[in-house]
Amino acid sequence: MKSIRLVIDSLDSERNWQGVPQRATSPLLFQLFSDISFVCFAFFNCVWSTAYLESWKRKQAELAFRWGTYDSNCDSFLQDPRPQFRGESFAPNPVSGRMEPFYPPWKHAIVRYGITYPLTVFFVICMFAAMLIVFQVQDAADFYFGSSFLLSWICYMPMIVYALMIVISDKIYRQLALFLNDLENYRTDDEYEDFLISKIVIFQFVTAFGSLFYIAFYLKDMKRLQETLATLLITRQITQNVMETAVPFLMEKVKLSRLAYKMTKSMSDSTLRRHVEEVRRKNEPxxxxxxxxxxxxxxxxxxxxxxxxxxxxxxxxxxxxxxxxxxxxxxxxxxxxxxxxxxxxxxxxxxxxxxPKHTSEDFYLRSPRLPLPEFKPTDTDGPELSQAELESLMAVYDRPLDDYLEMFIQFGYVLLFSPAFPLAAFCAVVNNVVEIRVDAFKLCNTVQRPFGRQVKDIGAWQKAMELLGMVGVMVNCALIGQSGLVQRIWPDLSWGGQILIVVVLEHIILASKIFIDLAVPDVPYWIRIETAKQEHYRREAFKRESRMLSSTRTSCDSSPSNDVFDMRHRSLADNRLQRRSVTPACRISVVRRDRDSRDSNCIDDY
Structure with missing residues (x-):
């Protein structure tokens, strides 16, 4: 601050080219305020991302407990193979001993390291080359049309084209990722989804954020970074909302129109006459x-x-x-x-x-002298279709991958580069409000009814967002170093000293992030209590069943006369114990209804 005051005092004595004294205090104070705001906003971004992810962990644990899916995740050996899983041979399951299709794990690695990763790197290099070409075109547009008032909009066209190119390349790489994932042939649905998410996230990270990294740390142009971020964010949000709602809705309307035209054409008078003539020819004696x-x-x-x-x-x-x-x-x-x-x-x-002689109705239908039956429309506008027939024309909702990916990219834009464009957070809030209604419209009107799947959390997306949060801390600290605040505060500081200050600031923010992560538990306290109660009830039920089984066996050994009845009772007791041992912990609804009762009937319900 002392150096800044000295610079201000020296600039206050300067005069402009006309000799009139001109004070430079206001611009420098504005620059100082901008630098402090930049640092505070970057620090707030890092802390906010940690708090947001921790609050979501607690929220998803609460929702999973209320929906009865809190203990749905289990080991992969306990899960059934996917229907699309192709095994080369059959081998016993290490846990259950049941014969299942088997695929050697080393073949997964061969496909992953020999085909998947090289193709991914190739696509990333192609997108990076396209990005460089777009930047060259934009530089040429700025040179030729930057000073023109009427043609200045041409300067924004290269980045808009780049944003559209990113959306199109995402669709192409999506199909490639699905093909490669099927080629890798994973056994369970969880493994399939996790590796598919990892492929798509790696490609999306490069395509969505590569240009911003290039501008921020290679060109070191903060103004261009702000313009590029605003263009990419807004264009991507508008394009995705239109692609999610308008395009499927119009395609559905086109399909319904074609179906209505075919049905109306098939029921027209001329078509009915041809049909009756054909039936008449088939029914001739x-x-x-x-x-x-x-x-x-x-x-x-x-x-x-x-x-x-x-x-x-x-x-x-x-x-x-x-x-x-x-x-x-x-x-x-x-x-x-x-x-x-x-x-x-x-x-x-x-x-x-x-x-041959026929009845009057057959004669009416077959006589060429009588008029054929004509189609008369009913009171309704057209033929009625059931809801299932209408929904069969809609697109299939395979998985919520696109919805998660959209939120992941938006989270990255806000977290990584919003200090350069603070309005990115406001645009994200507006998009989230619109996205709620857009997703509801998409699920209700443009896609088929999705099949539910019991999961405990969002899976690999949680890890991807946490990793993005760690990257966000480093990027924000690097942006602070690029902003020039350190140079203005310490003008005589060497380049190594500036790097050291940025690294120290990064470690301070990372320490704050880790402290928040450890201080806030991932699971609420009341859920821990309820799960502990369930585990207690399960153990008590197991002990009671064990005592009943031991007493039953003892009585069977002491009275060998009733062999048939005792063997039947023993088999029933063994089946009951086996059923209790493999049943999940408890049912949540029963726990909430009978949490205050501890009698034997409450225990037997489990």
Whole structure:
């Protein structure tokens, strides 16, 4: 502070180029206030992140206890293999002894270190190269359009394109991560989810924060860091909200419109007529009658053919096709004799006799002279569909990976670089309020109903956020060193001394973080009491069952006459003991309802 006052006193005596005295106290005081605010905000960021993560640990423990999933996590050997798990052979489970598919662990390592990690590094290098290209384009845009008032917006386009490119690359790498995770072939769902999260988090950390690290610690441009952070944060929030709600909703509407068009088209009048004609052709009798009329001048010739032509032999003499001339001659003779009406009546009568009799309804449907049934719309706007049929058109909600990842990236933006752009915290709060309704709309209107899964906590995401909190402490301390506060306070301090001051400040903040982590328990006190009670009830029930079993065996050994009854009673007691030993600790609802009672009936309920 003494050096700052000396600099201010020396600047107060300066004059501007016109010779008018000009005081420099106000700008320097503003700079001093900005430096102090920067340091305080960075320190508050680190402490807030620790308090936030600790409070979430307590909250998730409380929710897990209330929902009955507090003791749902168990060892991987006790979990069943995934349905997608591909085993090369069968081997007994080390715990249960049951035969299960087995996959050698060394093959996981080969795929992970030989395929997964090289592909991840390749994608990271590609994104880093794209980032450098975008920065070069932005520098060129600033050089050519930075001074223009109308075209200054072009300077922000490269970063907007980069933000959109990050979103698209995330989708591409997501599919690659799923493919690689399936290739690694993990046994349980927990292992599958943990390794999938680790792959996606590593890639997302580089793509989302790589450009900010480059600007902050290589270019050392705080103003550009502020602009880049604001552009990436706001663009990502808007894009993700639109992709989560508007795009699936519009796609669902398009699918429903296409389905309604197909159903309406299938029920139209012309379609119904074609359908009735097709049904009529399929339901025609096996006896087929074909009538051919030949007009040769004033003479007409009718030829009748059926499947059994013997019934026409009484009138026609059917032979080879060469006899057509004779048939025409006979028809001409009958016409000359005035017997045309007799021939016409005979043909009509014979066709009617060959046609089978039907009911009035069938005749109505098959008669070509009667109009076909027409489609008449009902009072409703269209055909009704059940809720299950409507939801089957929606997208499948595989896992909450996207929702967790969105919060992870936003948490990183706020924690790592918000001292350079303090409004990032405000943007995050606004986005969280909007995100509550966006996720509710997505789960209710744009995706299929998700399947529930019992878990104790958020799994690997908790570890990822804690690791991000540790990185945030180091980044904030490094930003303090880059801000120039140390140089302004100690102008004669060497570069090594400045690094030493930053490292000491970092250790102080880390010590505060560790102190908060140890001082605040992860599980509330009342949950510890309830779980201890459950464990006490379980042990008491086990002791009582053990005593009952021992007394039953003793009585069976002393009275060998009732062998059948005693063997049955012993088997029931053994089954009961086995059931008690493998049953989970207790049911939470029973504990809360009977926490004040200690009689034997309360114990037997467990």
């Amino acid at each position: 096996s006896t087929k009658v074909c009538c051919k009329v030949f007009f040769t001048g004033p003479v007409f010739i009718v030829e009748l053919f059926q499947s059994s032509p013997t019934s026409l032999q009484a009138y026609f003499t059917l032979g080879s096709p060469t006899s057509e001339k004779g048939i025409r001659k006979r028809f001409s003779q009958r016409r000359m004799a005035g017997k045309d009406n007799e021939l016409h009546l005979y043909c009509t009568q014979h066709i009617n006799n060959l046609t």
